[in-house]
Amino acid sequence: MIETVDLKKTYIARNKEVYALNGINLQVDKGDFVSIMGPSGSGKSTLLSILGCLDNACQGSYYLNGIDVKRLKDRKRAQLRNSVIGFVFQSFFLMPRLSAAENIELPMLYYGLTPKERHKRAQWLLECVSLSDRANHLPSELSGGQCQRIAIARALANDPELILADEPTGNLDQEASSVVLDMFSVLNEQGKTVVLITHDGTIAKKAKRSLVIRNGIINNA
Amino acid sequence: MLEHINMAFNNITNRPMRAFLTMLGIVIGIGAMVSVFSIGQGGTVEMNKKLQKFGVNRIWVYTGKYRKTESVLKLSDATLLENSISDAQYVTPSTYKNVYLEKGNQSLYTQLSCTDDSLIHIEDININWGRFLSENDVLYSKKVVVIDENLANKLFLGPTDAIGQNIYILGNSYKVIGVEHGAAVKQSAAEYKAYIPVTTYASSWGSSTIDEITLTTSDAKKLDEVSDEAIAVLGQKYGTTQMFDTYNLAKELSIADGILGLFSNIILSVAIVALVAGGIGIMNIMLVTVSERRQEIGIMKALGASSGQIMLQFLLEAGIIGIFGGIGGILSGVIFAYVFYFFSGVMPVFSTSVLILSALFAIFIGVFFGMYPAYKACKLEPAEALKSI
Numbered sequence: 001m002i003e004t005v006d007l008k009k010t011y012i013a014r015n016k017e018v019y020a021l022n023g024i025n026l027q028v029d030k031g032d033f034v035s036i037m038g039p040s041g042s043g044k045s046t047l048l049s050i051l052g053c054l055d056n057a058c059q060g061s062y063y064l065n066g067i068d069v070k071r072l073k074d075r076k077r078a079q080l081r082n083s084v085i086g087f088v089f090q091s092f093f094l095m096p097r098l099s100a101a102e103n104i105e106l107p108m109l110y111y112g113l114t115p116k117e118r119h120k121r122a123q124w125l126l127e128c129v130s131l132s133d134r135a136n137h138l139p140s141e142l143s144g145g146q147c148q149r150i151a152i153a154r155a156l157a158n159d160p161e162l163i164l165a166d167e168p169t170g171n172l173d174q175e176a177s178s179v180v181l182d183m184f185s186v187l188n189e190q191g192k193t194v195v196l197i198t199h200d201g202t203i204a205k206k207a208k209r210s211l212v213i214r215n216g217i218i219n220n221a
Numbered sequence: 222m223l224e225h226i227n228m229a230f231n232n233i234t235n236r237p238m239r240a241f242l243t244m245l246g247i248v249i250g251i252g253a254m255v256s257v258f259s260i261g262q263g264g265t266v267e268m269n270k271k272l273q274k275f276g277v278n279r280i281w282v283y284t285g286k287y288r289k290t291e292s293v294l295k296l297s298d299a300t301l302l303e304n305s306i307s308d309a310q311y312v313t314p315s316t317y318k319n320v321y322l323e324k325g326n327q328s329l330y331t332q333l334s335c336t337d338d339s340l341i342h343i344e345d346i347n348i349n350w351g352r353f354l355s356e357n358d359v360l361y362s363k364k365v366v367v368i369d370e371n372l373a374n375k376l377f378l379g380p381t382d383a384i385g386q387n388i389y390i391l392g393n394s395y396k397v398i399g400v401e402h403g404a405a406v407k408q409s410a411a412e413y414k415a416y417i418p419v420t421t422y423a424s425s426w427g428s429s430t431i432d433e434i435t436l437t438t439s440d441a442k443k444l445d446e447v448s449d450e451a452i453a454v455l456g457q458k459y460g461t462t463q464m465f466d467t468y469n470l471a472k473e474l475s476i477a478d479g480i481l482g483l484f485s486n487i488i489l490s491v492a493i494v495a496l497v498a499g500g501i502g503i504m505n506i507m508l509v510t511v512s513e514r515r516q517e518i519g520i521m522k523a524l525g526a527s528s529g530q531i532m533l534q535f536l537l538e539a540g541i542i543g544i545f546g547g548i549g550g551i552l553s554g555v556i557f558a559y560v561f562y563f564f565s566g567v568m569p570v571f572s573t574s575v576l577i578l579s580a581l582f583a584i585f586i587g588v589f590f591g592m593y594p595a596y597k598a599c600k601l602e603p604a605e606a607l608k609s610i
């Protein structure tokens with residue numbers, strides 16, 4: 001599913017080069033559940049951005065389903081983000097002026113589903129995350145845990161193969177966290193490939209495989 | 222598409238005051254454009270109507286440059302012109318005399334137009350009581366007179382009373398056959414106005430000449446052509462073209478048209494400047510919006526929105542601002558034109574093509590000036606955009 005070869009990413013900040021990734025070699029098979037753990041600033045989010053086709057590496061290669069992502073046109077990368085990858089972020093990143101249901105429908109809109117198809121699938125996804133009664137609520141009218149469940153439902157909108165989650169429980173309390181984490185486990189059981197980023201060791205244990213990233217380099221835990 | 226429009230509306234109504242102020246530039250520009258066009262068009266119609274009454278399509282033929290010499294034109298010349306010039310619509314012989322109209326011991330100084338029945342077709346004469354001179358009146362040199370309302374009130378109990386009664390002109394008795402409503406006397410020492418058949422004048426005064434012959438054309442563009450023809454016809458009869466001269470309003474008409482056009486152009490330039498300023502306002506606000514919504518753009522990209530879809534989203538917002546600015550502009554333009562009508566009496570003429578074109582122009586301005594901000598939005602790097610704030 002995922003293969004990276006010696007990925008490197010540097011940022012220029014205040015005329016100084018900052019190494020965010022320093023040669024990442026990572027392989028994730030279809031159906032795997034990998035957690036990537038590491039302290040703040042170790043390059044977790046940078047790696048996830050590249051895996052999610054949101055950013056390009058400076059050096060090295062990234063193959064997604066065997067495709068060299070660097071060579072893809074913007075349009076193709078947008079299509080990958082739309083239907084192959086589902087994102088879950090720490091701060092939810094729901095569209096603030098769209099209702100829960102509309103947020104879930106957005107990737108389907110970009111995919112080109114008809115309103116009827118979108119509506120039906122959104123209702124079903126809302127049911128899956130047990131939030132059918134909040135379909136018309138705005139994100140500001142939902143709790144953090146509810147927002148994250150909507151975000152997970154949205155990530156599943158176009159039935160992607162790969163779920164990328166960047167500290168999805170970072171803003172949630174204990175109870176909401178465990179609900180959300182259980183969802184990732186269930187999704188993985190249903191066959192989805194999951195890459196979960198966290199800085200919490202107990203959360204990392206939920207995964208089949210745990211990796212640790214330090215200073216832009218991965219070690220097996 | 223519908224969803225994109227819906228979201229665009231959502232985003233605009235989220236900040237109503239900002240949206241309103243952004244639209245204002247377009248409202249002012251389109252409003253100015255619509256009102257200038259419709260007032261200008263109304264003004265042209267009004268002016269043409271007035272000039273038509275005054276004689277835009279009329280040619281005066283008389284003797285000598287600036288009428289300085291004794292007239293040699295005869296009644297028969299009018300018939301000659303009528304028969305020889307095919308483009309002539311009405312040919313009217315006229316002579317003007319200032320005389321005293323008498324009844325009982327009253328005597329009023331009056332401008333007397335000695336003419337024929339065709340005059341009513343070419344001048345703004347409103348006969349509200351009785352009738353104007355007829356073909357028979359002229360043919361048989363009848364001693365009949367049409368007087369104005371003031372005369373009827375002074376000499377009789379009023380217009381209805383005047384009809385059928387007699388008055389005296391230079392000792393001859395004339396029967397009143399019609400009364401003209403509220404006529405104003407132009408360029409004359411006399412205070413009152415009356416009409417008699419030109420043939421009656423010829424026999425009563427014992428005069429064989431008339432002051433002028435006027436010709437009208439159905440096509441105002443043929444004024445000069447018909448003038449030349451008239452001179453040529455008279456020249457052939459009298460052996461010289463030097464004796465006669467003509468006058469028409471073609472020059473005055475083109476000057477008036479020019480002034481109206483200049484006036485319209487000045488205001489239109491102002492309107493276009495306002496529209497460009499309005500467009501830059503839209504661009505400015507859209508740029509602010511794009512930087513405010515960087516993170517939202519990042520989310521849209523993460524969810525798989527293509528550059529085209531993001532571009533569409535922002536162009537729609539700019540276009541909707543343009544549409545509503547345009548509608549507001551058309552409404553305020555129409556209202557302003559009517560307010561102007563209230564003060565000036567110039568009835569505006571609204572043409573659908575102008576209204577549709579202004580609406581389209583407003584949308585164009587919105588979309589055109591929204592293009593750069595929309596482009597900036599769709600070119601944002603998704604990872605960078607997500608990180609902001």
Ligand SMILES: Nc1ncnc2c1ncn2[C@@H]1O[C@H](COP(=O)(O)OP(=O)(O)O)[C@@H](O)[C@H]1O
Nearest residue numbers: 011012013018020039040041042043044045046
């Ligand atoms: N846009 C950027 N400009 C400069 N430096 C950056 C930028 N983004 C990330 N970095 C740096 O790259 C390193 C890794 O960042 P990040 O991947 O966000 O870490 P993590 O998610 O593990 O906390 C950090 O040292 C951070 O300061």
Ligand SMILES: [Mg+2]
Nearest residue numbers: 044045046166
């Ligand atoms: Mg991070």
